[in-house]
Amino acid sequence: MQDPQLLSVEEAAILHKQLTAEIETHNAAYYQNDAPLITDAQYDELLQTLKALEKAHPELVSEQSPSQRVGAAPARGFGKVQHKVPMLSLDNAFNSEDLREFEGRVRRFLGLAPTEDVAFFAEPKIDGLSAALRYEKGEFVLGATRGDGREGEDITENLRTLKDLPTTLNPEGGSIPDVFEVRGEVYMPISDFQKLNEAQSLAGGKVFANPRNAAAGSLRQLDVSITATRNLRLFAYAWGDVSEVPGLTQAEVLQRFEAWGFSVNPLSKVCSNMEEAIDAYRKIEELRASLDYDIDGVVFKVNRLDWQERLGFVSRSPRWAIAHKFPAEKATTQVKAIEIQVGRTGALTPVARLNPVTVGGVVVSNATLHNEEEIERKDVRVGDTVVVQRAGDVIPQVVEVVLDKRPAKSTPFEFPKFCPVCGSHAVREKNPTTGKDDVVRRCTGGLVCSAQVVERLKHFVSRNAFDIDGLGAKQIELFFNRDLIRTPADIFRLEENDKNSLTRIRNFEGFGDKAVRNLFDAINDRRTIELDRFIYALGIRHIGQGNARLLARNYLTLQALLDAFEPGNPDVGKVYVDLLNIDGIGAAVADAVKEFFSEEQNRQLLNELIREIEILPFDVPDDDSPVSGKTVVFTGTLELMTRSEAKAKAENLGAKVSGSVSAKTDYLVAGAKAGSKLKKATELGVTTLTEQEWLDLIGG
Incomplete structure (x- = not known):
């Protein structure tokens, strides 16, 4: 990976989104399906790459970035248990x-x-x-x-x-x-x-x-x-x-x-x-x-x-x-093919199909090649013999190509310039500031590309989003191809439309009366959803589970988000600054949120959707805490605890910790040698506390 310090905000955000999606896929495979797709070493490398990127661009860090969380949603078939x-x-x-x-x-x-x-x-x-x-x-x-x-x-x-x-x-x-x-x-x-x-x-x-x-x-x-x-x-x-x-x-x-x-x-x-x-x-x-x-x-x-x-x-x-x-295990195998998959954001991801090989007792046959630059850097070609490694169960990481075994007529892999699904141009957009190409090549087909529409719908019903039992990837593809589902709202109208249709779902292969009834019941069970899951389900660019939870925690209701970015809102500039002031929200995320909720077509989609469902306001943690839901800024040198310890304690009590003072700041905790933030807080009339007063407020 290019030095993350040299990446622009836009480039870093794109790479972060790609890494996040890939890690989420592997989390689900490992924790949910017990069928991992990559080695522990490969997974650790992805996570370390993400952490390095977030260290260079802290605005990308969110509460539930893959660097901040673990695992995937539980499998269906068992009752669910909330871990206290x-x-x-x-x-x-x-x-x-x-x-x-x-x-x-x-x-x-x-x-x-x-x-x-x-x-x-x-x-x-x-x-x-x-x-x-x-x-x-x-x-x-x-x-x-x-x-x-x-x-x-x-x-x-x-x-x-x-x-x-x-x-x-x-x-x-x-x-x-x-x-x-x-x-x-x-x-x-x-x-x-x-x-x-x-x-x-x-x-x-x-x-x-x-x-x-x-x-x-x-x-x-x-x-x-x-x-x-x-x-x-x-x-x-x-x-x-x-x-x-x-x-x-x-x-x-x-x-x-x-x-x-x-x-x-x-x-x-x-x-x-x-x-x-x-x-x-x-x-x-x-x-x-x-x-x-x-x-x-x-x-x-x-x-x-x-x-x-x-x-x-x-x-x-x-x-x-x-x-x-422990160190990873290694083996060699041959690349049979390199295939291109199109994700819900239009990203083209290359996947190596390998001759099955046993590495440490596990047979593996696939490997994600990340992106166009990764293939070029390692010069992976069809027919190559490659060294792969694993540290746990799953498919390998391609470590290197064994060049002396490369076939004589081997040619470099040519990354497609057109989407393999819809035929639209696939481009690597240039960053307007640096002039450099983005690392990801994307289909420009948008809604005309069935892969993107279908993948967005799959994301909408996925386990960490609406989690609709019995409505998985295969069912989404079937209903999309039968023209029964085109938008998220169509999912919740499926039963009504089925009654009025000449082609009934129960006539589809694999569906009987009981299966159809179970599907409709599962959809109806998901007509109520928490705000953070709903925001994540929308598939907004750069908004993973962590950022979705961060937005929900700060806006509390969907209506507050819609009101903030109402087209023509004269205070939209101030709204945007307030969004940037949320600890953990950077420019790329703020731009994506503003663009999504300001776009008229998206607002129409949301209005259509909320007529079918109920979105619960965000439940702020620790309601008994005197600082629950309050915005707190720490400044100066703390003497009774470290800054990290103070921030962690505040967040555990349900407070929102910000790095800058604004009119929405509830408390400024000022340690020794407090400077400009204390002055600004005084000017704005923000309540200022000494470190001891803060500890007294939260109970020691």
Whole structure:
């Protein structure tokens, strides 16, 4: 990737959008379908590229950018469970220096002296399926998958079949809190995985690619009796919603887990400093091949719980933990073809079709080549032998071309200049400031390109948007081709139109009376939707889930957005500035929002749609907080906590943290040596607080 510092705002925004879409696809494949499309190493590279881009262009960072969150929505077929405490993933370290930098971040956030040691709890990173286990008065009452981190699947009965999951906690293990949610990793021992595959093969059944897929597939059986026949195991390693934490350190709580009857990984240990932690990583890596379960790295957590609490979380991960993955595995294969896919924004994405190859026990046959520049940089051609790598389950990353095996008549791949779907010109727009081409080539067909219209509709009903059961990609394509759906509003008129149509849906292949009734019921169940999901469903350029939530949190209702960007609004300039002042919203996002909600055709589409559905106002978190919904600006040098800690605490209490003072600012918290922001706040009549007054206001 070109140095992100050299990219213009527009170029960075386009690249960010592309990376976001790609990472979202892989999140869904991994967490939702248990059928990953790329290696862990490939995924980590995409995420690191995105983080580098966001570091250079912080305006692109949003609450639920892929860098800030994890996972995908839960699969259908199980009831849904809201996690009271989000189940987050971990940031990754790729070498020892990354671990030392992690320690440095911890020290800076907490303001620790150089002489003060930070102890870390090191534990193997199990390659399985995360689960949350809720106990009330010591009895197991509910079990759920991670899902998208906020909402998972109810797999209580399946989890009850695990032989090492205690349905009642052992009271001799110490005091049991009234409510305690244990979190752990469900896995299948390698020896049992091999036996299962042998049995499946003999019976003509599904052969699993690896133990993780086998564990996930076994745990998510709708027929619990099938789950019971599989030897699934569980390592407990964390906790979520609890009425009391039984210990002062990570190690102490896990000791209590073991006393209550849970299995805790025996290789876990406390390291008195980071150098000991790095040594623990090396020792666990040496033992990896001898273990009867798959691990793909080591997790390091700050051992002291009071420090964990102070460090808190970013949207995607805790600040007090990090995972160090093991190196990737490699293999070689041949590129059979390079195909072009057209996305909902018109982006043309090249995909390499590979001769199937086994990498670390997994057969893979596809690889995303990202964009035109990526193909040119690596000079990937049809017929090439390529080195691929993986670090987990899934398709490989193309590392390099083996040039001495290139066919004599090989020719460079020519990226199409016309859309393969509609034939419209496909162009790389030039940035008006830099004159450079965008990295993405896009179809100019717009609404005449069926790929874009269909993909936009697919996005509208996707799991993180309207999540309409039974209305997936295949159904959207069918109804579009039958001219039943052209706009989102048509989805909610489908039942009415079907009654008046000579061609009834129940006559389509695969549809009977019950299937049609279930579809209409599922559509009607989604006539009410939260504002942030609705904004995300619209498919506005640069608006992923994070930015959608950020917009919802600041505008609260759709009508407020429509009013703000009403064509002819004399205050539209001020509205635009207010939008830019939202912490996390940059120029590219602001422009996209303004353009979408100002466009008359879009407003007509929205007016047509809102006649069919109800959009719930955004539910501001922590309504009991005195600063919930308030806009806060911090300035000067804080002495009682670090700036990062103060901002995190404010956001956890439901406040909106801004980087600039305006008439809409509710509080300015002024530390030592406050300057121009304090002066402006005074001029505007904004309430100013000392650091201690702020702490008194929020309760310490």
